[in-house]
Amino acid sequence: MAIATVTLNPAKDRTVFLRKFRPGQVNRAEGEHLAPGGKGINVASFLGDYGVREVYALGLIGEEDMGLFRSAMEARGVGHMFTPLPGRVRENIKLSDLAEMTVTDVNLPGPRWDPSHLEALMGDLKRCPCRVVVISGSLPPGCPEDTVARLVEESKRMGRLTIVDTSGEPLRLALEAVPHGVKPNLAELSEVLRLPEGPEGILQGVRRLREMGIGLVALSLGADGAVLSSPQGTVLVRPPKVTPITTVGAGDAMVAAMALGIHSSMELWETARLACAFSLCAITRIEEPRVEPSAVRDFMDKIRISEVEG
Numbered sequence: 686m687a688i689a690t691v692t693l694n695p696a697k698d699r700t701v702f703l704r705k706f707r708p709g710q711v712n713r714a715e716g717e718h719l720a721p722g723g724k725g726i727n728v729a730s731f732l733g734d735y736g737v738r739e740v741y742a743l744g745l746i747g748e749e750d751m752g753l754f755r756s757a758m759e760a761r762g763v764g765h766m767f768t769p770l771p772g773r774v775r776e777n778i779k780l781s782d783l784a785e786m787t788v789t790d791v792n793l794p795g796p797r798w799d800p801s802h803l804e805a806l807m808g809d810l811k812r813c814p815c816r817v818v819v820i821s822g823s824l825p826p827g828c829p830e831d832t833v834a835r836l837v838e839e840s841k842r843m844g845r846l847t848i849v850d851t852s853g854e855p856l857r858l859a860l861e862a863v864p865h866g867v868k869p870n871l872a873e874l875s876e877v878l879r880l881p882e883g884p885e886g887i888l889q890g891v892r893r894l895r896e897m898g899i900g901l902v903a904l905s906l907g908a909d910g911a912v913l914s915s916p917q918g919t920v921l922v923r924p925p926k927v928t929p930i931t932t933v934g935a936g937d938a939m940v941a942a943m944a945l946g947i948h949s950s951m952e953l954w955e956t957a958r959l960a961c962a963f964s965l966c967a968i969t970r971i972e973e974p975r976v977e978p979s980a981v982r983d984f985m986d987k988i989r990i991s992e993v994e995g
């Protein structure tokens with residue numbers, strides 16, 4: 686049985702490399718890179734890059750860009766069941782400052798949709814022969830805020846295990862539907878749970894998610910790594926120092942590893958190590974394939990894991 690990813694608001698990511706980003710001034714680019722993206726699309730791509738078979742990408746795709754998204758999936762052996770929308774997919778701009786090693790995201794809202802498109806996507810999800818469903822990213826304008834929660838409930842009714850990666854009110858509502866897994870970053874979780882600052886906030890956030898009944902929690906902490914928690918315990922996973930080329934997709938790579946961990950019944954520590962290695966691959970390489978098995982193996986040896994009092 687397969688892993689499916691659902692992207693309600695995909696994007697074409699245009700990364701623009703700048704020697705130094707100067708807000709309010711004329712910036713001349715050193716180069717650019719354009720790739721089909723959106724959180725669930727990235728998760729499916731990374732799984733395909735890693736050689737996972739039986740991955741399906743589902744989502745609402747502007748029909749003028751359908752060819753680009755289909756061929757990106759096919760090149761990685763990823764199946765697709767895309768619902769066409771009129772027009773194009775939004776283009777998100779990622780300003781990569783090579784001096785500071787930071788990325789400034791300018792994410793557009795995305796195209797209009799109507800309820801019939803969502804029903805079509807629900808139909809595809811029902812037909813998709815999957816066991817794990819990843820629902821990732823923002824919602825297009827006007828899409829009801831409980832859409833992710835509805836997808837979680839529907840998937841659970843079909844006996845599937847869901848992972849959610851979204852933010853704001855859609856995340857709060859999705860948590861009430863109790864997905865199997867969730868991967869917020871600290872800012873996203875603090876916004877929803879109103880956590881205290883510092884290490885206490887991190888541990889409290891993880892504990893509260895687990896108390897809600899969520900089986901696998903991954904709280905991403907940027908360059909500091911991540912805390913992962915399941916009934917097997919709670920671990921802090923720390924990456925080695927690397928020079929990132931982009932941060933776009935770092936969280937999606939972590940979600941891809943979580944999906945694989947759940948799908949293959951991995952131990953918590955194994956999932957944590959894989960999640961960190963996937964993420965390191967995604968930030969150190971922008972050309973495809975971004976998550977190569979040999980690079981994952983190399984990073985795995987350099988990652989430190991410690992148990993944390995949950």
Ligand SMILES: O=P(O)(O)OC[C@@]1(O)O[C@H](CO)[C@@H](O)[C@@H]1O
Nearest residue numbers: 696722723724777792822823934
């Ligand atoms: O606007 P959203 O849906 O929250 O995020 C969209 C996005 O920033 O997420 C991916 C990286 O995680 C990119 O491919 C894409 O541009």
